[in-house]
Amino acid sequence: MNSTEAADALVATFENSIISTVNFRNEISIEIKLEQSFEILSYCKEKLNFDYLADITAVDNLGNDLRYEVVYQIYSYQHGCHLRIKTGVSEADREAFSVVDLWPTANWHEREAYDMLGVTFKGHPDMRRILMWEGYPYFPLRKDFPLAGKASEMPDVAFSEPVPLDGGPFVTSPCSASTDKREPRSREIIS
Amino acid sequence: MVSTFKLQTYPMAKNTAPVAYDSKIEGNVTFTKLDAAINWMRSNSLWPMPMGLACCGIELMATGASRFDISRFGMEVMRFSPRQSDVMIVAGTVTYKMALAVKRIYDQMAEPKWVIAMGACASSGGMYRSYAVLQGIDQLLPVDVYISGCPPRPEALLEGLMKLQKKIETEQSFVEQKKALLSEIK
Numbered sequence: 001m002n003s004t005e006a007a008d009a010l011v012a013t014f015e016n017s018i019i020s021t022v023n024f025r026n027e028i029s030i031e032i033k034l035e036q037s038f039e040i041l042s043y044c045k046e047k048l049n050f051d052y053l054a055d056i057t058a059v060d061n062l063g064n065d066l067r068y069e070v071v072y073q074i075y076s077y078q079h080g081c082h083l084r085i086k087t088g089v090s091e092a093d094r095e096a097f098s099v100v101d102l103w104p105t106a107n108w109h110e111r112e113a114y115d116m117l118g119v120t121f122k123g124h125p126d127m128r129r130i131l132m133w134e135g136y137p138y139f140p141l142r143k144d145f146p147l148a149g150k151a152s153e154m155p156d157v158a159f160s161e162p163v164p165l166d167g168g169p170f171v172t173s174p175c176s177a178s179t180d181k182r183e184p185r186s187r188e189i190i191s
Numbered sequence: 192m193v194s195t196f197k198l199q200t201y202p203m204a205k206n207t208a209p210v211a212y213d214s215k216i217e218g219n220v221t222f223t224k225l226d227a228a229i230n231w232m233r234s235n236s237l238w239p240m241p242m243g244l245a246c247c248g249i250e251l252m253a254t255g256a257s258r259f260d261i262s263r264f265g266m267e268v269m270r271f272s273p274r275q276s277d278v279m280i281v282a283g284t285v286t287y288k289m290a291l292a293v294k295r296i297y298d299q300m301a302e303p304k305w306v307i308a309m310g311a312c313a314s315s316g317g318m319y320r321s322y323a324v325l326q327g328i329d330q331l332l333p334v335d336v337y338i339s340g341c342p343p344r345p346e347a348l349l350e351g352l353m354k355l356q357k358k359i360e361t362e363q364s365f366v367e368q369k370k371a372l373l374s375e376i377k
Contacts, residue, residue: 149322160287
């Protein structure tokens with residue numbers, strides 16, 4: 001079995017729960033509905049032998065109806081193939097389903113996704129922050145969080161302050177201009 | 192048990208002041224200023240507190256190992272207890288999550304104490320213009336020596352420590368204490 005066959009098997013079994021299947025350079029991404037996500041991932045694990053969860057991450061698509069997107073990267077050691085499964089989460093709910101029961105490694109991946117973007121995972125045994133400290137009031141990888149950070153204060157635990165971005169941020173722009181235009185040493189912040 | 196050790200006594204000339212020149216003890220007694228003696232002792236047995244937080248910590252370890260051999264300069268006694276340390280070497284990126292822990296360890300060190308900011312991150316935040324990183328440990332601790340580099344070579348750290356030794360040799364702690372005492376008495 002390869003990725004394409006696995007995707008076909010999923011589409012055949014969960015026809016109504018699968019929104020789209022994209023094949024980009026032989027990487028297959030399957031977008032599924034949130035409600036059936038645990039069921040589908042469970043099927044991947046138990047029936048299709050995707051025994052290894054490489055990563056869970058989340059994406060902030062600010063402005064979309066389903067603002068957040070939780071992405072599962074799974075791999076089968078038995079078949080030697082990858083699969084990417086995505087599911088949208090709305091701003092109002094901000095809750096996906098935990099897959100710790102399927103892959104115990106999901107524990108820390110889900111905590112990281114929660115820490116950085118504020119998406120919680122229903123059924124997670126220990127839904128705490130993992131990188132930032134308990135009590136930090138923001139979710140720093142959200143698109144509406146400034147690159148410089150925000151000030152916060154937790155007495156005797158930690159504090160944070162916005163950093164000086166003199167002339168920054170140092171980002172590249174995809175265009176056909178010369179390198180010094182695409183990647184300037186400094187650029188004024190457009191806010 | 193009574194010691195049978197017999198002290199060798201020197202024949203003392205009569206009417207000699209106790210601290211006058213005496214050719215018999217020449218070479219055994221050195222006259223100096225108290226500050227100079229204290230500074231000499233302090234600067235030649237600096238016990239570092241290795242605060243390795245990132246890749247600079249690896250260079251710090253290399254400095255302690257055989258090729259660079261920090262013990263040539265009397266600073267090899269790395270203490271992992273702040274109570275026994277003189278100089279904290281902050282080696283690496285100080286995140287906000289770690290910042291108050293670093294300060295707490297510094298507070299636990301006994302006076303007199305010094306701080307070295309090793310590398311770009313500890314000095315200024317380095318390349319991490321980020322929501323998560325303290326922009327230089329000097330925002331929390333009084334830094335004596337900054338060492339540039341990302342990470343600095345072990346030679347640079349040794350140079351920094353020798354700069355600190357030079358700095359300690361110029362300190363006037365006894366003179367300052369005396370001034371403070373006099374102003375208290377007044």
